[in-house]
Amino acid sequence: xxxxxPAATWRNWARTESATPRAxxxxxxxxxxxxxxxxxxxxxxRVKAVGAGHSFSGAAVTDxxxxxxxxxxxxxxxxxxxAGALVTVRAGTRLRDLNRLLWDQGLAVPNLGDIDVQxxxxxxxxxxxxxxxxxxxxxxxARAATVVLADGSVVHCSPDDHPELYEAARLGLGAVGILxxxxxxxxxxxxxxxxxxxxxxxxTLAVLERDRLAVDHFEFYWFPHTDRVLTKRNTRLPADAPGxxxxxxxxxxxxxxxxxxxxxxxxxxxxxxxxxxxxxxEFAARTLSPREFVDRSYRVFAxxxxxxxxxxxxxxxxxxxxxxxxxxDAWLSRNDFRVAFPVxxxxxxxxxxxxxxxxxxxxxxxxxxxxxxxxxxxxxxxxEAIARAVDGRPHWGKMHGRSAADLRTTYPRFDDFLAVRDxxxxxxxxxxxxxxxxxxx
Numbered sequence: 001x002x003x004x005x006p007a008a009t010w011r012n013w014a015r016t017e018s019a020t021p022r023a024x025x026x027x028x029x030x031x032x033x034x035x036x037x038x039x040x041x042x043x044x045x046r047v048k049a050v051g052a053g054h055s056f057s058g059a060a061v062t063d064x065x066x067x068x069x070x071x072x073x074x075x076x077x078x079x080x081x082x083a084g085a086l087v088t089v090r091a092g093t094r095l096r097d098l099n100r101l102l103w104d105q106g107l108a109v110p111n112l113g114d115i116d117v118q119x120x121x122x123x124x125x126x127x128x129x130x131x132x133x134x135x136x137x138x139x140x141x142a143r144a145a146t147v148v149l150a151d152g153s154v155v156h157c158s159p160d161d162h163p164e165l166y167e168a169a170r171l172g173l174g175a176v177g178i179l180x181x182x183x184x185x186x187x188x189x190x191x192x193x194x195x196x197x198x199x200x201x202x203x204t205l206a207v208l209e210r211d212r213l214a215v216d217h218f219e220f221y222w223f224p225h226t227d228r229v230l231t232k233r234n235t236r237l238p239a240d241a242p243g244x245x246x247x248x249x250x251x252x253x254x255x256x257x258x259x260x261x262x263x264x265x266x267x268x269x270x271x272x273x274x275x276x277x278x279x280x281x282e283f284a285a286r287t288l289s290p291r292e293f294v295d296r297s298y299r300v301f302a303x304x305x306x307x308x309x310x311x312x313x314x315x316x317x318x319x320x321x322x323x324x325x326x327x328x329d330a331w332l333s334r335n336d337f338r339v340a341f342p343v344x345x346x347x348x349x350x351x352x353x354x355x356x357x358x359x360x361x362x363x364x365x366x367x368x369x370x371x372x373x374x375x376x377x378x379x380x381x382x383x384e385a386i387a388r389a390v391d392g393r394p395h396w397g398k399m400h401g402r403s404a405a406d407l408r409t410t411y412p413r414f415d416d417f418l419a420v421r422d423x424x425x426x427x428x429x430x431x432x433x434x435x436x437x438x439x440x441x
Contacts (some may be wrong), residue, residue: 012068014310015372016399021048021066028071030146030154030180037178038152041063041429047150048432049178051119052094055126055397056311058434059173064187067178068092069119075101076181084187086143091121091179099298105187106239108297111135111217116302121179126397127171127357129365130301131346132217136358139171140351144183146175150429154180167413168420171355173396175435176424189239192217192300197290201225205322212318212347218303221342222325224332225278228285228341234300243297264307270340273375279337309341310376313367313395314387315357318347321364321437327386328368337379341369354413357393365395396438404440 011018022045027033038048046064053060060066069092077088085107089098102108105364110132118128129137144158147169155177157166168176201222204211211218217234266284270277293300316324325343332339344367348358357363368383370376376399384394384401393410396399408414418439425431430440 010050010053011085012055012060014054014056014308016056016310017061019061019063019066021062021064023065023207025065025067026071027067027069030072030148033067033069033072033155033178033180034148034152035149036065036067037150037429041152041427046431047071047429047431049091049121049174050351051122052117054115054118055122056399057126057326057397058432059126059397060122061432069121069180071177071182075098075105077183077291078105078107081185083126084185087181087186088144088181088183089120089312090181091119091397092326093120094118095120095123096298096302103189103296103298104165106189108189108239109138109184110141110187111138112298112301112346113138114301114303116225116298120182122397124170124182125172125174125179127355127395128397129346129348129358130217131219131348131365133212133347134216134349135360136349136351137171137353137356139353139356141185142170142182143185145169146181147182148178150177150425150427158183164416164420165424167354168417171353171415172395173355173435173439175430175439176422177430190297191237191239191241191243192292192297193235193237193241193294195233195235195290195292195294196290198233198285199229201229201325202227204229204231208321219344223281223285223342224329226285228281228282230285230288236297237294238440239296241294241347243294245293247300262358267307267340267373270338271371271373274338277340280340284290308372309369309398310380311367311369311374312376312380312383312399313344313365314384314392314400315363315365315395316390316392318362318364320390321345321366322364324386324390324392328366328383331382331386332379335378335382337382339368339379340371343368354417355396355411357395359411359413367395369397407438 009020025036046062048062049067050060071092073093079086100173113128113130124138127186215233220229220231222229346365350361
C-alpha cells in the first residue's frame with residue numbers, strides 16, 4: 001500500500017542516472033495510485049513512475065515522489081477477437097512475466113525487443129521496439145489505457161474515448177500521467193525459427209533490402225574495425241510447430257559463458273589495452289558458429305544481458321543504413337577510437353504514434369554501445385551527428401544529447417503532444433530535468 005516513506009538513492013540499471021526522491025511509494029491498486037498522485041500534487045511535489053530502471057536516459061528521475069508499480073501487476077481482462085484478443089494488463093507487469101501469462105492463454109505480443117526485464121509501462125512509454133519490416137514498436141499494439149492524471153483523476157482513453165490523451169499516453173515518456181493499465185492487441189501464440197550465422201558486412205548490405213523485407217524479423221550485429229557481422233533471421237511458425245530449442249549445454253555456453261561471461265572478460269581486457277580491440281573483435285566474430293533452433297517466440301526474441309554498458313540508439317530512414325554505417329566506420333578510423341561492442345541494426349515499419357521514432361517512415365535502428373568502464377562521449381557524439389545528418393531520431397529511453405528545439409522539427413505531431421501535456425498537466429507534476437530538455441519546460 002502507499003506509505004509515503006523516505007527513499008534511499010535510486011539508480012538505473014546502467015548507472016547513468018540516479019535520484020534521491022523525497023518519498024518512495026509502492027501502491028497495490030488503482031485507487032492507491034490515484035491517492036499517491038493527488039496527495040503529491042496537493043503538496044506541490046513532482047511525481048514519476050518507475051519500472052525496472054532499464055532506461056539509460058533520465059526519464060524516471062525525480063526529487064519528489066517516486067512511484068513503483070511493482071506491486072500492481074498481472075492481467076486484468078482478456079477479450080477474444082477474430083484476430084486474437086484484447087488483453088488489459090496492469091502497467092507494472094514485467095514483460096518476462098507477461099509473456100508467460102499470455103502463452104498460457106494461447107496468446108503473444110506480436111513483436112518484442114531483445115530484453116524482457118522492463119515493466120510494460122516503462123517499455124511502452126519510452127518507445128521500446130523489436131525488429132521486423134512489417135511490425136511496429138510496442139506502443140503500436142496499445143488499444144486503450146487507464147491514466148492517472150496530475151489531480152489524481154482516473155481517465156480511460158482509447159481512439160474513441162479521449163483520443164488525444166490516448167495518442168499522447170501510449171508513448172508519452174510519463175509526461176501526461178501515470179499509466180495504470182494498458183490494453184494490448186495480442187495475436188495467437190507463435191513460435192520462431194531462429195537462424196543465426198556469421199557473415200561479412202559487405203555481403204549483408206548487398207542483400208539487405210531482400211532480407212529486411214523477406215524475413216519476418218531480421219537484424220544484424222556489426223563488429224567495428226572489421227567487416228564481420230552476425231545475422232539473425234527469425235521466421236514465424238505456428239505455436240504447435242515441432243520445437244527444437246537450444247540444448248541446455250549449448251544454451252549455457254552461448255548465452256552465459258560466451259555472450260556474458262567471456263564478453264565481460266573481453267571488455268575488461270579492452271579497457272586495459274584498447275589497442276587490442278580490433279584483433280579482439282576479429283577473433284570474436286570469427287569464433288561465432290551458425291546455430292538454428294525453434295522455440296516460443298518470446299524466448300527467441302529476448303536474450304540475457306549481464307554485461308553493463310552505455311547505449312545510444314537512433315532511428316534513421318531505412319534507405320540511409322549503408323551510408324550511416326560507412327560514416328561511423330570512417331569516423332572510427334580517422335579518430336583512432338576503439339569500440340569493443342558490436343553495432344546492432346534492426347528495422348521497423350512506419351507508424352502513426354505521435355512520438356514514435358518510426359512515425360511516418362519505415363525505419364532502421366542503429367544502436368551503439370560502450371562498456372560502462374570506458375569513455376563513451378566522443379563516440380556517441382560522433383554517431384549522433386552522423387544520424388542527425390539524415391534526420392535521425394533518438395530512442396527516448398537511451399542516451400542522447402537532443403533537446404526540444406531540434407526534436408520538434410523531426411516529429412510532425414510534436415506540438416500536438418505538447419498541447420495535450422499543457423492541458424492535463426499545466427503545473428508539470430510529472431516533469432523532471434530530462435523532460436524539460438526534450439519537451440521543454
